[in-house]
Amino acid sequence: MSRAEQYAALAPEVEARWRKFATSDRIFYPALLGMVVEEVRVDYCRMSLPHRPEIEQPAGLVHGGAIASLLDAVMVPAVGAAYGREARFSTVDMHVQFIGAVKQQDIVAEGWVVRRGRSVVFCESEVLNAVTGRLVAKSVLTYNVSGTGSSG
Numbered sequence: 311m312s313r314a315e316q317y318a319a320l321a322p323e324v325e326a327r328w329r330k331f332a333t334s335d336r337i338f339y340p341a342l343l344g345m346v347v348e349e350v351r352v353d354y355c356r357m358s359l360p361h362r363p364e365i366e367q368p369a370g371l372v373h374g375g376a377i378a379s380l381l382d383a384v385m386v387p388a389v390g391a392a393y394g395r396e397a398r399f400s401t402v403d404m405h406v407q408f409i410g411a412v413k414q415q416d417i418v419a420e421g422w423v424v425r426r427g428r429s430v431v432f433c434e435s436e437v438l439n440a441v442t443g444r445l446v447a448k449s450v451l452t453y454n455v456s457g458t459g460s461s462g
Contacts, residue, residue, distance in 0.1 A: 313422070331387050353423035357384045358416055361416050374408055377412075377417065384420065385451055389453050399453050402454045406447055415442075417439060418437070421435035434451070
């Protein structure tokens with residue numbers, strides 16, 4: 311069973327809303343980097359970051375900042391899909407371990423909620439080389455949530 315299959319499907323309208331994350335009329339940071347939502351479920355998301363030269367560091371490797379950004383951004387739909395549009399949430403703590411490098415290849419991230427409290431959500435995410443499947447980085451994150459309402 312894949313990690314995604316461990317998580318329940320979202321209501322179709324909630325899934326449709328979060329599949330549009332990183333794509334809108336206004337370009338936000340995830341779209342600037344080129345992130346794409348591939349799958350979103352209850353407490354889970356998978357996003358890809360297609361390779362392009364602009365996200366490399368001078369040695370030709372994918373920049374650690376781009377990898378860390380993907381580790382963080384993959385959590386936004388996973389965390390946010392449980393709340394209504396009025397909810398506000400942000401990363402308050404993030405620990406990243408860089409385990410391997412990736413050169414001129416796409417990367418993919420999976421993020422999942424470990425535990426939800428009333429105002430804090432604990433999360434984990436991983437980035438893999440999309441071609442080889444090798445682990446590139448992993449992260450433990452904490453999100454603060456306010457203004458929560460019903461799902462949607």
